Amino acid sequence: MPQLPDALDRFYSVIPAGGIGSRLWPLSRADAPKFLHDLTGSGQTLLRDTWDRLAPLNGDQRIMVVTGRAHRAAVEKQLPELRDPNVVLESEPRDSTAAIGLAAAILERRHPGVIIGSFPADHVITGESLFRSAVHEAVVAADAGYIVTIGIRPTEASIGFGYIKSDGPLDIPGAESALSVDSFVEKPDPEVAERYLAEGTYLWNAGMFIARADRLLEEIGASEPALLAGLLELAEAWDTPRRGAVVDKVWPALKKIAIDYSVAEPAAAAGKLVVIPGQFEWDDVGDFASIAKLHSGGRKANLAILGEGARVLADSSSGIVVSHTGRMIALIGVEDIVVIDTPDALLVTTSANAQKVKAVVDALKLSGSSDVL
Amino acid sequence: MPQLPDALDRFYSVIPAGGIGSRLWPLSRADAPKFLHDLTGSGQTLLRDTWDRLAPLNGDQRIMVVTGRAHRAAVEKQLPELRDPNVVLESEPRDSTAAIGLAAAILERRHPGVIIGSFPADHVITGESLFRSAVHEAVVAADAGYIVTIGIRPTEASIGFGYIKSDGPLDIPGAESALSVDSFVEKPDPEVAERYLAEGTYLWNAGMFIARADRLLEEIGASEPALLAGLLELAEAWDTPRRGAVVDKVWPALKKIAIDYSVAEPAAAAGKLVVIPGQFEWDDVGDFASIAKLHSGGRKANLAILGEGARVLADSSSGIVVSHTGRMIALIGVEDIVVIDTPDALLVTTSANAQKVKAVVDALKLSGSSDVL
Structure with missing residues (x-):
């Protein structure tokens, strides 16, 4: 040593x-x-x-x-x-x-x-x-x-x-x-x-x-x-x-x-x-694609599920779901999907678009929707 | 006449x-x-x-x-x-x-x-x-x-x-x-x-x-x-x-x-x-693909938004969003998507999979999740 x-x-x-x-x-x-x-x-x-x-x-x-x-x-x-x-x-x-x-x-x-x-x-x-x-x-x-x-x-x-x-x-x-x-x-x-x-x-x-x-x-x-x-x-x-x-x-x-x-x-x-x-x-877990990768164990077909008490039912879907609401979330045939479910805002995108989330935040700011930021 | x-x-x-x-x-x-x-x-x-x-x-x-x-x-x-x-x-x-x-x-x-x-x-x-x-x-x-x-x-x-x-x-x-x-x-x-x-x-x-x-x-x-x-x-x-x-x-x-x-x-x-x-x-508006078509005016690239007080921010996305919660819904780069947002359940699928929603309902029944049916 x-x-x-x-x-x-x-x-x-x-x-x-x-x-x-x-x-x-x-x-x-x-x-x-x-x-x-x-x-x-x-x-x-x-x-x-x-x-x-x-x-x-x-x-x-x-x-x-x-x-x-x-x-x-x-x-x-x-x-x-x-x-x-x-x-x-x-x-x-x-x-x-x-x-x-x-x-x-x-x-x-x-x-x-x-x-x-x-x-x-x-x-x-x-x-x-x-x-x-x-x-x-x-x-x-x-x-x-x-x-x-x-x-x-x-x-x-x-x-x-x-x-x-x-x-x-x-x-x-x-x-x-x-x-x-x-x-x-x-x-x-x-x-x-x-x-x-x-x-x-x-x-x-x-x-x-x-x-x-x-x-x-x-x-x-x-x-x-x-x-x-x-x-x-x-x-x-x-x-x-x-x-x-x-x-x-x-x-x-x-x-x-x-x-x-x-x-x-x-x-x-x-x-x-x-x-x-x-x-x-x-x-740097900088976007949801990165988080999905972190949780998928390297397998692209996997669906990563985060969030305490998450209820997710998925049929031939992959990507990441983050549940902060306890709602039932059903996914059917969506690949590389990103679903972020929070009490006042929901995001649906794909891993490929994960870097664009910042632009949405900017747009929400501009449109006066900062209550959800 | x-x-x-x-x-x-x-x-x-x-x-x-x-x-x-x-x-x-x-x-x-x-x-x-x-x-x-x-x-x-x-x-x-x-x-x-x-x-x-x-x-x-x-x-x-x-x-x-x-x-x-x-x-x-x-x-x-x-x-x-x-x-x-x-x-x-x-x-x-x-x-x-x-x-x-x-x-x-x-x-x-x-x-x-x-x-x-x-x-x-x-x-x-x-x-x-x-x-x-x-x-x-x-x-x-x-x-x-x-x-x-x-x-x-x-x-x-x-x-x-x-x-x-x-x-x-x-x-x-x-x-x-x-x-x-x-x-x-x-x-x-x-x-x-x-x-x-x-x-x-x-x-x-x-x-x-x-x-x-x-x-x-x-x-x-x-x-x-x-x-x-x-x-x-x-x-x-x-x-x-x-x-x-x-x-x-x-x-x-x-x-x-x-x-x-x-x-x-x-x-x-x-x-x-x-x-x-x-x-x-x-x-017969039998599935969400049908509703999306009904509202798209025949244009595939359109995003149909239903629901009183819906707040939707969409970037290059098409399909249908039904909002029954008033939450902010952001979509980025998802095509032909179906997002149905209700207080206790969320569905994310695509028009092509719209007919499979019934199978999810059947699965929810079997899994004892009839509280959301």
């Missing part, structure tokens, strides 16, 4: 628990976002799964959660071990650079030299020890000054994920599998995805970032100096009585930008980003 | 309002059968449409309704003009020979020489004056002693209807379009249906029968003498204080047999059945 890296003592995990998961509407809602659902059948929420995956690395003391004020009670109910100073509440969503950057700035003030790892609250990972091995390597590489991400070896030509184009290996002792990153690329179309899969140098972008907090803030400052200034002002006031006033003044004015654009892409372009290829199974 | 046939003075309409319409589950239920629904968007129930179609022929005084005890209140609410002696209540369903035969036996006792026409409570007809013309001819042919049906010229190779194979014309003054009937044939498979359509001698069996009551009873007696004896015993007691006792004794023991088998097929074989080809549009 390899020795644990010393740097692990300075390692904090940050869980940004923010995204609603619009492509999972009407299951995922503004008041019941994706991370508060059990989408795997594990019997607990994705957020709780995430905590349980990180606790062996950090202990309960060194996991910070950044979430919206509206979700505080639900998050604390899911995570009774979460310590109060480790709860960072957003008065409104300002995207991932602000969320992760604020956590980095607060932790850097509290624990100078801290290494932070940001892990999405609503992804699914199988193979926990492989996950931990990858984090160990990432922490070592982060301690050496790199911005580090963990990429996933593609198992199929997915068009639902962004990709990381890797370059040659780097020589980082204790992070032997680290590769330099050539670039981040957006979700491809099917032909391009096939090429990525064939070339073998592309990894899925799993949205995990590990870095020394000071290095992360430095990268944010290089691309978004005003945003960094705001984050530092917030962090300075955070553990003082001035927090509320400064939050009210600064937070709403912060630029909304994903950390992929503010940090990952510029750092990759500057040769400062490395990727640890993760050997574990991963899915 | 042709003169009305004298026999029309002796003409009574009978509306058997019994069938649940299992292929329309979960819209049509034991406690809300098909004839109590507005499936055409006319703003009133099929039963009321049927009454309004017959009243110009019979007036309000000469329309009899045979229905289940459980539906009495709903039927009388729909038909305030219905006179009390013209309500025949079944204690339990005994199929169409018993229902129509009892009406015939009661009316023959009350009005010897009466001609009756039996018209289903839950079909859709467009072209009322063409309908009345066909009934006029049918009444004339019935007065001449024939058992008469009205057949519909097929407009497509339907596999959802039974067919009537017609023979040459008959020479019946006042019923010039009457054809003799060779035979009744069951719902065909698609190839056979194509052949029927091409041959031109086949008509759809619309389940309408017109005959002198004494002739109809004679035909029932020829094939089902015990059943006839029961009907006559019931009719004799009907307008007396003994009705209840005789009903309790006789009705539950009557043989369950469709009038197609007890009367139409034997009469056709014996050359005593004639058909008047109806020139009007007709549909």
Whole structure:
């Protein structure tokens, strides 16, 4: 068994628990976002799964959660071990650079030299020890000054994920599998995805970032100096009585930008980003096709049924049914179907159209039907 | 304008309002059968449409309704003009020979020489004056002693209807379009249906029968003498204080047999059945595919939406949505889909599978889920 890296003592995990998961509407809602659902059948929420995956690395003391004020009670109910100073509440969503950057700035003030790892609250990972091995390597590489991400070896030509184009290996002792990153690329179309899969140098972008907090803030400052200034002002006031006033003044004015654009892409372009290829199974369960796949055991003809007390009668049908109403649901001769049955909204689509659900949510917003969002 | 046939003075309409319409589950239920629904968007129930179609022929005084005890209140609410002696209540369903035969036996006792026409409570007809013309001819042919049906010229190779194979014309003054009937044939498979359509001698069996009551009873007696004896015993007691006792004794023991088998097929074989080809549009709205067609204006790409206060958001989808819950229903990329949304049951299928809905109802019965039937 390899020795644990010393740097692990300075390692904090940050869980940004923010995204609603619009492509999972009407299951995922503004008041019941994706991370508060059990989408795997594990019997607990994705957020709780995430905590349980990180606790062996950090202990309960060194996991910070950044979430919206509206979700505080639900998050604390899911995570009774979460310590109060480790709860960072957003008065409104300002995207991932602000969320992760604020956590980095607060932790850097509290624990100078801290290494932070940001892990999405609503992804699914199988193979926990492989996950931990990858984090160990990432922490070592982060301690050496790199911005580090963990990429996933593609198992199929997915068009639902962004990709990381890797370059040659780097020589980082204790992070032997680290590769330099050539670039981040957006979700491809099917032909391009096939090429990525064939070339073998592309990894899925799993949205995990590990870095020394000071290095992360430095990268944010290089691309978004005003945003960094705001984050530092917030962090300075955070553990003082001035927090509320400064939050009210600064937070709403912060630029909304994903950390992929503010940090990952510029750092990759500057040769400062490395990727640890993760050997574990991963899915962002970003849409219903993904959930169906997760539950089908790989068999296309299967019908996955989620929801406590679901009553489903199906005749030659496949896909996924999520029942949150207890109603009898009968399916006849519908293949690859997606039926999401909730008390105030019903979605019927197919796996092939699962990515279009977000557009429906946008249309509902525009048409003044936000009561069901 | 042709003169009305004298026999029309002796003409009574009978509306058997019994069938649940299992292929329309979960819209049509034991406690809300098909004839109590507005499936055409006319703003009133099929039963009321049927009454309004017959009243110009019979007036309000000469329309009899045979229905289940459980539906009495709903039927009388729909038909305030219905006179009390013209309500025949079944204690339990005994199929169409018993229902129509009892009406015939009661009316023959009350009005010897009466001609009756039996018209289903839950079909859709467009072209009322063409309908009345066909009934006029049918009444004339019935007065001449024939058992008469009205057949519909097929407009497509339907596999959802039974067919009537017609023979040459008959020479019946006042019923010039009457054809003799060779035979009744069951719902065909698609190839056979194509052949029927091409041959031109086949008509759809619309389940309408017109005959002198004494002739109809004679035909029932020829094939089902015990059943006839029961009907006559019931009719004799009907307008007396003994009705209840005789009903309790006789009705539950009557043989369950469709009038197609007890009367139409034997009469056709014996050359005593004639058909008047109806020139009007007709549909039995027997399944959701049929309802979708009715509402699509013939355009396959259309999505028909039924239900008061329906909230439907559809993106490149076609078929039919029936909303009885007021929930938001979102459809994405589902073609020829059938979504029936009711408070306690949801059906998702396709037009092509619409005929299989009955099998689901049977499966629900077997599985002890009759709470949703």
